[in-house]
Amino acid sequence: MFGRYERDLVYADPEVNLRIDQAGTIPVYIRECNGTRIEKYLGTDYDAIHICxxxxxxxxxxxxxxxxxxxxxxxxxxxxxxxxxxKFPVEIGVFFEFRHEMSVLDIFSLVPTKFSLYGPPSNGVITRWYQSALFHKIPETELHREGALELSLVNHCTETVEVTRAVFDSHHMNLFYGDRVGMTGTMEILSPLIALTTFAPTAPAGCPNKSIDLYTSRKFAVGPGKGYMMESGMA
Amino acid sequence: MIMQGLPNSTVVISTLSDETNLIGTASTREIVTFFILLIIAYIVGLILAHYFKLKLSHRLKPDQLALLTRFVRVFLILLVFVFSLPGFFDLSVTIFALILVALIAIIGISSQKVISNMVGGLAMLYENPFKTGDFISTGEVSGTVISTRLFSVLIRTTSGVHVQIPNDQIYSSDVSNFFAHVARRYDYVVGIRYEDDVKKTTSIIAGILKEYTFVLANPAPDVFVSDIDADSVRVMFRVWFPSVWAKTKDDISLQTAILPRVKAALEAEGIEMPYAHREILFTNPIGDQSGTGTTQNRDNFFGKLE
Known part of the structure; x- marks a missing residue:
């Protein structure tokens, strides 16, 4: 499914059906997935469709x-x-390209969503939550459902710590795709309660293509600005 | 000394000029300049407000942006007043400032309620108990904050009514802000029959809550028997959800999303929510001299009534 489609978009598998039809002179994007049908009329011409x-x-x-x-x-x-x-959940973005400008057309997922709270309700953050097993090598994943995150952990503090979760800021994500969807991240444990999570801009093995970023990090960040500081513990 | 050397015509013009002073010693030219400066300050204020909106709208909250632009615009206009008006009366800026303070004091004493609202507004700006877009409840009113002004707060209730509340009233009463924290808890109670399996019931409800997107995984929902009353066993479940999602005080999204699913799932498993019922036993049954209040006697009684 992932890739660049010149003008005509037709993709179908047992779970997802994507295409662009013509309603007169107006292109219509149609997505049928999870028992729902989405139709969007494009108010402009387009040069290509990107799915990633x-x-x-x-x-x-x-x-x-x-x-x-x-x-x-x-x-x-x-x-x-x-x-x-x-493993992490995959959301699929459909973009249309017109005069070298990318615009989001649709975002969908084949994985159910669940939210959680990291930290106390007063100053914590709501997170998109995903339960994963722990693997010692790159796990087998379903391309359109899950990605594989290579996470390097370093314990800089002087105590033994137990880690059961990692929280990331999507503004710093670097997603890649190819045979599978992948990211490379780090988690530097600075104290039993504090850790810094970051993403590396390098492509993991088997994922040569860089995804289109929906969120980009601030150009003029104050402070570290390169990752997310987990300040409410790791367990 | 200079006037001595001037012809009489100049003296006449000078006298005319004095007669045309409209305010204090200000000439027509000074007054016109003052109004032109006022217009310029107003236009510059508008341009700056537009510039702030373009450049800072993603960094500041809407009410902070509105306050900043309002402050800059008022400041520009005040500048024009402070540097132009004293010249009209041959006053120094210091004396003019003193007069201004005295005027404010007089106005303040004569309009204490207005000042009280303004002070309340300033206090709220400092303490920031809520911001535009938050859902709050104060006194009899609950709704979404549309804007925080210097003298009042505008609220839109869930039924679409526009309510204006004076700042001093809000500042001196309890305010509940349903958006202040990122997550909130909501409690439900469901009654089941005595003969229904409690363990199975809690398991079914926990399964529904686990699957539902907006019920937070952590803190995990609690499902437990909270009470055994005359008609039913009460099963309570407490769930946490993102505050930004429900948007209202009564958490209507959670009610419409969760309760119908729970009811359908329980009924599918044969677990029912009982009606309130009473069993009446007669110690002196109708038409029976035995003295034992049996079910048959009761049925006879209801049969006779029918």
Whole structure:
């Protein structure tokens, strides 16, 4: 499904049916998926259609821009470094290109959405929540449902810590796709309660194509500005 | 000394000029300049407001942006007054400022309610108990804050009524802000029959809550028996959800989303929500001399009534 479609878009599999029809001179984008049918009339001409995974924080409505992945307990002694693999949900973005400008046409997902709260209600954040198993190598994933995150953890503090979740800011995500959807991230544990999560701009193996970013980080960030500071613990 | 050397015609013009002073010692030219400066300050204020809207609307909240633009516009107009008006009366800026303060004091004493509202507004701007778009409840009124002004707060109720509440009234009463925190809890109670399986009921409800998108995974929902009353076993479930999603005080989204699913799922499993019922036993049954209030006697009684 992922890729660039010149003018004519026709894609069909047992779960998703995407196409562009013509209503007179007006192009109509049609998506049939999960028992629903979406129709959108394009108010302009277009040069191409792009379909790629996008930051998984948009559905069913924009409530948060944080992704939380919960996983089985990982114990990290002081100064330990470990690379693990986690799965994350995939949201699919459909863009139309016109005169080198990209516009979002549709975002959908084949995975149910669940939200959670990280931190206390008074100053915590709502997160898009996903439960993943913990893998020691790149896991097999269903291309249109799940991606694989390579997460490198480093414990900089002097105590042993237990980690059961990682929270990320979607503004810093670097999504790639190809045979699978993938990201590379890091988690630097600074104290038993504080960790910094970031994303690397490098493409993981098997994911040569960079996705179109819906959210981009601030150009003039105050402070670290390169990731999300988890300040309410990791367990 | 200079006037001594001038012809009589100049003296006449000077006298005419004095006669044409409209305010204090201000000449027509100064007054015209004052009004031109006022118009310029007004236009510059509008341009700056537009500029702030373009450049800062994604960084500031709407009410903060409105306050900033209002402040800049008022400041520009005040500048024109402060630097133009003293010249009209041959006054220094300091004396003019003193007169201004005295005027404000007089107006303040004569309009205490207005000042009280203004102070309330300033206090609320400082304490920031809510912002535009929040859903609040104060006194008898609940609704979405449309704007926070210097003297009052505008609220749109869920039934679409526009309510204006004076700031001092809000500041001196309890205000509940349903958007202040990112998540909120909502409680439900469902009654089931005594003979229904409680464990199965809680398991079904927990399953529905786990599947539903807007019920937060953490804090996890609680499902438990909260009471056993005369008619039913009361099962309570408490769920947390994102505040921005429900948007109202009565959490109508949660009610419409969760309760019908729970009812349908329980009924599908044969668990029913009982009607309130009473069993009446007669110690002196009708038409029976045995003295035992049996069901048969009761049926006979209702049969006779029919």
């Amino acid at each position: 995974p996008v930051e998984p924080v948009n559905l069913p409505q924009e409530i948060t821009h944080h992704l939380e992945i919960a996983f089985p307990t990982l114990v990290l002694p002081p100064a330990a470094q470990k690379t693990i693999y986690l």
